[in-house]
Amino acid sequence: MDLTAVAKPCSFGDKGTSDVVLRLRNSEGRPEWFYSHSSVLVSKSRFFADRLSNPGSGSCIEIHCSDSTYDHHVNLLRLLYLPTDSLFDSLDLVQSALAVLRLAIAFRCEDVTNCCIQYLEAVPWEDKEEEQIVKEVSELGPVAMPILARIQPVDLSATKNVFISAVRFATSIGGSCPPFGDELKTSAQEQVEFMLGGDEDTPLVTADDEVKSVVKSGLSQVCSLFENELSSFLLVPDITAEIAETRILQCLSDVEWMCNILPKMDLMKDFVCSWGGISRKILEIVEDKKLDNAMWVLKVKLIEVTGKVLEAVGYGNVILPAPCRVQLLKTWLPYIRKIKPLLDAKADEDTDFPYKMDEDLCQSIEGAIVLLVLALPSNDQADILTDWMKTEQLKYPDLSEAFEVWCYRTKSAKRRLMEGLDRVGNTTISL
Template structure:
């Protein structure tokens, strides 16, 4: 008897069907219908593969016919059957080698009452998915329903989810419940969860909820990011208004903290509670910049940061050179870099006087703070807290150059003179701005004279 491929699981034992037969005296007796029991079986199921595998399963016609359309058709009087030893019916089932075990498991499941009381038969998503394919192919509605119910209810790993997406859509309406969690969500639901997450992400929850808040911020940014797929949310005016209101509330809280520190003692920034609160606000504002940039509504943020810059720098300069205070300075530079980028590349247009003022406030602060951060990063055990991406420093330097080169030449000369006279001229390196200024200044008279000559010639005509 060739049944090596059949693995009896503990779920199957004790749940086989029974059949009734008469003994020699004509008395009815119940006997168990056990798959593989040649003495009671009346159907031989032969599983065959293209690779030449040929295994036999001894089965019972009433069980196969009742639960499987394929066997019901093959064992009906309208279908010619092949007679073998002791007049057993023989039914061939062709399958691929990789699906062989799933066919064996399905035939075994035909012997089990597949209902809500036996939910532990599937042994994982992949096994259930394989059985489901065979059940659909052979027409086993009970098993299809049970597989669908199982797959719809359990969690999936990413690889399993990809496999489901390849297989299930071809199965039609009967398998649709499995795909319910993968269907696109309507825009209204997306907006609702976005707004709720946004309000939480700009709030000030207890410290033990900071990880939840950071996660919410990450997912909000992801929802608005265009990568291989389009953004999950297309922001309309209402969404933008909600974002502005949430950021304004965050600004208001930050401003209260800033005012308290500005009006306090010179050591007010060194207080542990003040440090943590101020750092939290700066971190949130840095994140808010990312959201506002994606929605192209950075202007109000830039204007606010410009108005508060003098006060922010004075507060930061009050603090001692402890690691915590230096980290706060770093967070302030992160926000400033995003504000300056919006100004330097024309995302937000400011008058000349304001652009020059923002340089005069932040250029000296960044110039002095970076060596301090570098020194602490090299010597401090908490160096990772102060690590700023090298690309950020490079981008900030390029932004300074862009803002300088957009100023009138006289203002450029003022900024460059101060840079050349400063001991911290290594960063930011304004050499590019100096070179462009020299070139422009040298050719300015010639260019203007050519323009004047051209204008004169035009007027003569």
């Protein structure tokens, strides 16, 4: 067969001009012949070029294929007859292009291989397609790796920059971006949480000084916005109160979000200090007479956030000086003691009342408060326990355990003191 002859225009399946027959077994297991042209096969496939360069190859080449790949083999053969600039127009499905790519690599069809790779690299993938592509490409080897460019790991610097940008957006640093600011901010918050998941690069990013600085600025921003919105609420007319309440709850949601992510960055102490700094102002507003029977959702949310703060300090995850711990308890303990029976009473009046302190929340707060009290200096413990026993609301939070421990410690301390004095006295007499 003369492989050096000048190629004439020909089409796939043209029996009149064919000089090579390809035999495939179809989906029913019967052989099927395709009339082809050596000039096309040799120029487009190194596999066929090698086969046809063998003097004993003859004019018939048998190709073994499975039922599932039969159509893809036929598709590949048709693509060999197309001009290179027309190949892209013949690819319209990810799965089909992936199957053709597998065959094009096997038959060493360079043009078709490059076309499939460029197509798969550029078009959108569905989730299931992405899983299949990752699996297939890993089996096809380095030649197909450009397809995975969109899911390759980025360097640490790029990850840090994306994280910082997401935090800025999530905390409205630099202002919101209407008209879709809230939606985009929520999306940014979700992505920040995702990026803080268990990844080997996460500790490297979160330990970066610039990242910590931006996160701390974001914390300051959300706390300031919440405090400002809440402070202005008492001044707004009733007609706009609902809008103002929505803004306040959104700001508090941002604060709560910060409370959830900062422990993952070892910055919970910053949150505790910020929350402590605005607590008095918050309670002054929330306990205003205008809000006696309003904004129950806000009141419950405040307790939920405060509960996380109490847990962080009570369990020793955040270390604060004793005066700060005393201040935290004396600020929030009276409010918690006051609001719990009010919420219970509302729930008793209306079984559909949605704003309650559930059992888990109550237990976690009570446990944290007991631990906090027991870790204070004895005199501070005495002050808090005295105040607790003077109130009518002894039931919640129940500090009886702390009281029992305090009594035991007091007696033990007095006994140790007396024993110490006795030893000193005996030593003096013996001298």
